[in-house]
Amino acid sequence: MYNFEFTKPTSIADAVAALADEDAQALGGGQTLIPTMKQRLAMPGTLVSLTGIAEMKGVCRDGDSLAIGGATTHATVAAEAGDYPGLAAMAAHIGDPAVRNRGTIGGSLANNDPSACYPCAALASGATIVTNTREIAADDYFQGLFTTALEEGEIIINVKFPIPEKSNYQKFVQPASRFALVGVMVAKYADGVRVAVTGASEEGVFRWTAAEEALSANFSADAIAGLSVDADGMIGDLHGTPEYRAHLIGVMTKRAVAAAA
């Protein structure tokens, strides 16, 4: 780790001001950023902690949506997002208790790790990412591996999740990291079904539109029995071939549909 300054503002305005410094970087739970710094792969001059900002924390029902503060921990979402059980269950299976008690939704979405769970949930829910400057639809937000629509210094204040009728997240764990080797979130809304896939694609989280169409017509595992995903563009590594990942997408989607509640 290199030396850095640390500040913990209590308002969004102060945080944004602190982040105006070119060498400053936002700190959520530090579950990704701190290990990266320890390995000397990141060298922010100042860390601006967001976890002291009260209005960025907590889960709040807002009509047909759940609004989750950008600095809310996975553990809090697991405990308090009961109105959206699929989301709460997803959060409950991220990492281990230590990770869940520190890691935040904002950090996860800003990082957009290709194997992370939150991007999958946000995309499947058609969530809206609310930043200090604007609102970004999930469909526009995720732009490939570790890449998002966020500008330099822009922070996630809040994430609005429309609550589906039914949903489920199926995570096939990579045995070492226990991130998703393939994760599939299925969310059924009145106007259709959304299916998002994480862990599998070289382009990061994506929607499986063929499955969405089939499931919108008939929300049952059988409806997608004949569908398959092309292995082209899927990740191949020591944990699984592209073909295997493509296959797992089908299996996990069926399981998610069968388990959706």
Add this chain to the structure above:
Amino acid sequence: MPKDSGIGASSKRREDVRFLTGNGNYTDDHSMQGEAHAVMVRSNVAHGKILSIDTSAVENMPGVLAVFTGEDFVEVGGNPAGWLIHSRDGEPMREPKRPVLAHGKVRHVGDAYAAIIAETVQQGRDAAEALAAATEIEELPAVVNMAAAVANADNRVHDEIPDNLCFDWGWIEDNRDAVDQALKDAPHVTTLELVNNRLVPNAMEPRSSIGEYYSSDDSYKLTTTSQNPHLTKLLVCAFVLGIPEHKMTVVAPDVGGGFGSKIYHYGEEALVLVAAKKLRRPVRWTAERSESFLSDAHGRDHVTTIEVGATLDGEILAIRTNTLANVGAYLSNFSTATPTFLHGTLMAGPYKVPHVYVNLKAVFTNTAPVDAYRGAGRPEATYSIERAVDKMARELKLDPVEVRRKNLLTPDQFPYTTPVALVYDTGNYQATLDKALELADYAGFEARAAESKSRGKLRGMGLSTWIEACGIAPSHLVGQLGSRVGLYDAATVRVNATGSISVMVGAHSHGQGHETVFAQIVADKLGIDEGAVDIVHGDTSKIPFGMGSYGSRSLAVCGSAMDRAMDKIIAKGKKIAAHMLEASEGDIVFEDGSFKVEGTDKAKAFGEIAFAAYVPHNYPLEEVEPGLEETAFYDPNNFTYPAGAYLCEVEVDPDTGVVEVVAFTCADDFGNVMNPMIVEGQVHGGVVQGIGQAMIENTTYDENGQLMSGSYMDYAMPRADDVPMITVDHSCATPCTHNPLGVKGCGEAGAIGSPPALVNAVIDALNRGGHDVAHIDMPVTPSRVWSAMNG
């Protein structure tokens, strides 16, 4: 009735109190007045020529005290291999010098070519980074794949070794023709190519060393994470740095796991000593986890073709193996013994096989050195045999249990000399097999398989009847075979004046529980309370010259030395008692902690004799010296041969290829068991490591020699939820015939016997499910299983 103390009791592990309450005393817990910190500068390329290192770029950086490069160690010795192997043509193995710091070339990612000594670790890291930037390394093509390494004479890990071959070993060369003929004549030959996957040891405590130099008497102290402090002392003094041994103390305090990786002497140990002398300050180094991945000696890494010739009813006629064994970039201390005399000698397994021949080529590659890792050679042999025998049974449509029964040695055949030169002293392989079948409810398997099927799962059962050779000995024989060390051990039993006992042992406990078990044995034999016995280990200034702990040797070898030392104590005690009781020595018996005149009620308690020995007022001074302290060195006359039968039951999810281990049953013969709880724990740990190897531990170097599984993000270690409850039994005991305690080693058994049981079970499940799959290499990841089913 289970005993509550002494031999055979499940005494609670006394050392756990300090481990579990955070009071362990590990190397990195020692802080020294005025200490400085060493940071190693490691290669990030697998193979390269060092063109220049500009140390002036960092010498004036904040906190930098000294910079060392390979140049500084050109004059000192190399870290040697402990075993000289001769190739089939009689040539000695190629032994390139393994320097303290790489010089001229770097040979694997993580190879240290320089070291910074600084006031703080952070300053050291800053300078290390700057020095790396000020170093020019010309990258060379990496030698990674073993087959390519021996085929391509131009691409050399060591310039002087044209074919990257360390040796080409035949065991036993005289068997070769007969084996070839037997295989030619055999009605059936099963051939199997398999990989014994490379493993990263991942001890919980990373390696750590502190060097101190005392100018007052020109002496040194090395505190280090070692399984064998005396061996480390010998290596660093006599081979590498040329320091007289009386000027060196090596202390291995609490050590948090070794699994083999801390047997060896590493360059960092020499470095901190040299740096301490130069700076006249203690110098410490502790590995980061990522350094451990790159620089600890790895395990296994064999590619083997095994052929088993058999009759059509499954009688084994001959076994031949051809193996490429990776030794990595340099020879680690036991890297040449492990794939040869701990592997080839075991290739008959527990079977009566008339003809066996092993060929093994040890290959240099641009990867981390490979050496003994829990089981060391024996898991590789066991995996080859037990996978191949299973495949043979399947090919011949025979019951795998019956095939084993047909070939297992029977109790009346001991002692049995195998065609690969071991003499198995005793065993009862049928008994452990029957026990395992009973405990695993083998008879009920079909019903369970049907139930699994009703849930859409494929159930399979895999068997491994394993044997191993541990407590390697005797010294005169291993010496003839090329060992450069003796393989005895030593213990000093010091009876204190008031009757409590300190035992100084050459074995080193790094998690095994010696402090508990050894005390049980002493208490039992001397008839005193376990609490009155303390075991001292790990400090060369306190303990006699023993060889440390590895290869499941501690109890069989060091425990025997301790037993012998106690015999001497008792013999001396009898003389003292005879004098005090005015009886003749021949009439004194030692029973229940008292020296008695046989047939009378005259007796002296053990404590009274001890007191008399130190306050010798009424004492046979003309006959015996005062004091009650005895040392024994014990050199066994054979290995011990634990054996057993393991049954693994798995369920495979055909949709995903996920393998769940649903049951694991072990019936082992460890001879006499000193502490059943500890033995059970050792088997649990070993089996879990075996399951880890078989299912998830996936060490992968890419073609450039970069370690792809270099952190816990990609290197999977088994966790509690990866393993089932493990059933352990050791009731079918045949005591070792040649050591005084009748014990056999139990520390590695689990890791030796379990991988083939698991893979056999997966293959069984797939075939029962209608998938014609002959083999899947370890680790049997879901992706590999699924690909095999759909391939």
